[in-house]
Amino acid sequence: MQSFDVVVIGGGLLGCFAARNLSRWDLHIALIEAREDVCTGISRANTAIVYPGYDHRPGTLKAKMTVRANGSFDSLCRELDVPFCRCGSLMVSYGEQADAVLRKKYENGLSMGVSELRLLRGEEAVKMEPCLAPGVTSALYAPTAGTVNPWELGIAACENAVANGIALCLNTRVFAISHTTDSYRIETNRDVFSARAVINCAGLYADRVQELVFPTSVHIVPDGADYLVLDKAAANLPTHIIQYEPEDGGKGFNAVPTVEGSLLLGPSERDNETDFAVSEKGISFVYGRAGRILPGLDLNEVIRSFAAVRPNPRREDGSSIGSFVIENPAPGFWSLIGIKTPGLTCANELGSYVAERAAEQLAAERNESFDPCRKGIKKVRGIPLERRNAAIQADPNFGEVICCCEDVTKAEVLDAIRRGATTLDGVKRRTGTGMGRCQGSRCQQKLITLLAQELGISEEEVTKDGKGSEILGGGRDEN
Amino acid sequence: MKTELLIIGAGAAGIAAATAAWDAGCRDIVLADRRERPGGILPQCLHEGFGHAQYGRELTGPEYAQQIAQKLNQTGVRLVLGTEVLAVYGNKSAVLSDRSGLTQLHFERLILASGCREKSIGSLPVVGTRPAGIFTAGQAQEMINLHGQDLGKEILILGSGDLGFIMARQFAQSGKHVIALVEKEAHYGGMARNYHRCVEPYKIPILYHTTVAEIHGSGRITGVTLRHLDGGGEEEIPCDTLITALGLLPERDLVRGLGEPEWLFFAGNCHRVHDLVDSAVSEAERIGRAAAE
Known part of the structure; x- marks a missing residue:
């Protein structure tokens, strides 16, 4: 059994930002994610727009949050060292x-x-x-509209949260939750977690996760x-x-x-x-x-x-819900259910919203050592040649191009693996390998070799996106 | 740094162009390639069938590469391997990257001999999931022949060009089950010679007027839906590996936007896709001589 003040369930964009904002407080926090990496579900595929906010009904939480989030997106992306283009x-x-x-x-x-x-x-x-x-x-x-890479933003928030002391538990799937007067017991395939508060950011499964312990009137x-x-x-x-x-x-x-x-x-x-x-x-x-x-x-x-x-998100009668649904079925339990557009724009705002409520509930003190800044993987594509040359002088791996379509070097790939990428898709989401016009046909073997070397596994064990997606040997799906 | 002639790509065409330019009197040539050894894709082509026109006998890819590399070694061409050309500029310079740093190289003339890339399945409107187990034919060839990889057992090949044929034979010879080659046209795309050598003897069916409509499998590919375009409906075929042989696209991205300056030459498959390496080589030799003048 592991004990935490707060357990965040789900490592998508929202869970990563909930964890990041919780780490502003002096709390013992875990972020648990069922898959092998963060941002592999809804967050891995969307329209990538940071909305200006004219779409929503004035006065609603969604409208207020979107306008506010848009206004602070430059500083958010500066803090997290994530490219943001306010292209309009x-x-x-x-x-x-x-x-x-x-x-x-x-x-x-x-x-x-x-x-x-x-x-x-x-x-x-x-x-x-x-x-x-x-x-x-x-x-x-x-x-004021702009674009950002959704998974890059989520991964950055997660890294920032980890740097501020949260525990990231991957490959951890929740199957039961129970509630006693002042705590929650979360059973997973790996361990049992106890928490004084739970933030449910389980994305497509958020309604079902809440139903493990409380009813919900909202269904996805x-x-x-x-x-x-x-x-x-x-x-x-x-x-x-x-x-x-x-x-x-x-x-x-x-x-x-x-x-x-x-x-x-x-x-x-x-x-x-x-x-x-x-x-x-x-x-x-x-x-x-x-x-x-x-x-x-x-x-x-x-x-x-x-x-x-x-x-x-839909009500019991099947009607759709236009606003953000943030349920609070019992003290210390919050669910973000059915957060879609503009969820990417509002991810930090939503994370901050639930973090503040949890902190208030737990009467938490500020984390004085919280650092909002995260440094991204150093990338050399498109930077001035003098700086690129200096990077190679400092680390020869910057001189070796692995993905020639997207101009990604070995140094970037190694950094991505050291930061937690364990799969081809994990490296792709962190560095851009395989996202170009050859779609990875020229760099995949090199990446398999690097992943195997760095993770200390055999090349046969390297996967595209987790167990069952092995690249070699016709897959190793145990049927 | 300066050079008279820069050649990008040390495959068959680049080597032939460099050797011919040297023989024509050019004494200041740099031949650059991102790979660690010369020969381009020849070293991964373990089958025979190369060099009939040039050498009067059939060589394997590595043997052919050795032949042309020997000629290259007798010249004073500066071969720079493990080197990525990052950019080519209109002021006749290029930026090269290797583990020691960046080099700005000024040249008088440039021969682009960068070969082609394979069309990927992403460019087709194929529906379904995007699982592991989908490889381009050239990628599969490289992974198997240069890295000793085992890709799968139940192989379906989309496309019936020469590369598809060669890989069909290789899989069949190594005891894999090649389910079929899938071709949307009424006739195969490769050369008849390769059909008779690679497909016929192994009794590998070619499904004409057929395409892959949908991909199945969430982790690893488990099968595809084939669509028979002549009104024969659809069928699901299980497989654990899909090889795409969708054709080759000349790789000219480095000089995109530079127009057609008189100092720029193209040789080999980045000029046009050749069926035979001999024809790429003889064309490259001509271009090498022209660039040396």
């Missing part, structure tokens, strides 16, 4: 109905204090973004969405986030210039496909929309398609 967004319409929607969002945004928001005429938008299909009737320009009905990634070297890439507001009121569509330089297209419309498998209907929707809104894109430059899963 253009929400475009092609007709009167959608014009009216944009006007409403504009007024909504003004009333909430979204700064620098402007309603543009179609010609102005096309001047800013010549790759847009002709016929734009109006555009809502939000210069997941839905999937599909995305395409266009190579960074493709022509006619937009420089702003493009959001398309359809005239028929149907599903919108985004083209997001990522911090890595590639273009993310999506999400799709889908019917009840709930897993991380790309759907046929969804992917053809994305191809269709992308071709229509940004006709200059060469969709032969697509390098990857992937699926995301979003946790939609």
Whole structure:
């Protein structure tokens, strides 16, 4: 049995930020995650937008948090040493109905204090973004919108939390929780944890985790969405986030210039496909929309398609819930259930919100030695050549390029493994290996060798993303 | 640093271009490659069938590499291995990276001999999951022949080009079960010679008018859904390994955006994809001589 003041269940973006903000207090904290790494579920696949906040009903927690979170995103990313690009967004319409929607969002945004928001005429938008299909009737320009890599942000928050003293327990799956007057007992496949407070950030399973000990009136009905990634070297890439507001009121569509330089297209419309498998209907929707809104894109430059899963919160009667659901069914137990868009934008705000409540409940003192800053993996791609040369002089591994598409060196890969990457995907999420146009076909063997060497395992034991995904020997799934 | 002629890529084409340029009188040549040994992909091509036109007999890839490397060794070409060319600039310079640091190299002329990369499955609208166990044919060849890896037992190959054929034979010879080659067209993509050598003798079926529509498996691949494009419906096929032989794309990213300056030459597969190494070599020799003038 391990005893903690607070146990955070779930190492996605929200769990990592809950843990980080809890570590601002003088508390003994554990973050437990079922998988082999953090940020492997909802956080590993989403639209990567930091929203300006004009979308939500004024006065709601979601609206307030989004505007506030957006305003502090630069300083958050500076603290965590994560690339953030405030590239601005253009929400475009092609007709009167959608014009009216944009006007409403504009007024909504003004009333909430979204700064620098402007309603543009179609010609102005096309001047800013010549790759847009002709016929734009109006555009809502939000210069404060930006993009960030979701898992990079989550991993950074987790590293910061660990540096501030929390215990990270991976491969730890919760199967039972019980409640006595002043503590919780959490049974897992590895150990039993006792805690004075529990923060449930179990993502797609958050409703079920709460139901292990308390009832909930909110249930998660997941839905999937599909995305395409266009190579960074493709022509006619937009420089702003493009959001398309359809005239028929149907599903919108985004083209997001990522911090890595590639273009993310999506999400799709889908019917009840709930897993991380790309759907046929969804992917053809994305191809269709992308071709229509940004006709200059060469969709032969697509390098990857992937699926995301979003946790939609629903009431007992099946109706959907628009606001963030933060349940507090008993003293010392908080659940973040069905946090979807703008969960990435608000991850630190939500983490801070639950951390403060837990700290108050436990009458915790401030952690005087809390350091909000984390140093990221030193990356050499794109830095001035003198600095890159100096890096090699200090560590020759910076001279050896492992992933030639994304220009990732051996030093970065080794650093990622030392920081906790144990799989190919773990290295990919921390360094960008395999994310380029060859999709890892040229660096995978080198990475297998480095992972095996550094982890002290055989190459046959190296996996893509955890047990059962071995790269060699036809997989080693014990059936 | 300065050189008269920089050649990027020490595969068959780069070596041939360098040797020919030297023979044509150019005495200041740098030949750079990211790999630790010359020969490009030849060392991983353990099968025979190379060099009929040049040598009048059939060599294996490593033998062919040895032949051309011997000629190279008789020249004064400076071979720099384990070296990544990070960038090429319009002012006729390149930045090279190795474990000792960065080098800015000024050149008079440049031959790009960087070969090609394989089209990856990510570029196709294939639905389903993204599990482990999917390799490009060239990647599989490198992992098996240079690193001694065992990739799987039940192999499905998407595409029927030469690389797909060669790998089908290699898997069959090493006791693996090659379920089929899957080809969306009505005819295979590789050369007839390779079909008769690699596919026919092992009775490996080629499924024409067929494609992989969906991938199954959450950790490791467990199978695919095949779609018969001629109206034959769909079927699920179990497999533990999917090899993609989807074709080759000339690798020219280093000079993207530089236009067509008179100092820039292309040799080998980054110029156009050659079926035979002999033809890549004779073309590269011509280009090497031209660049030496």
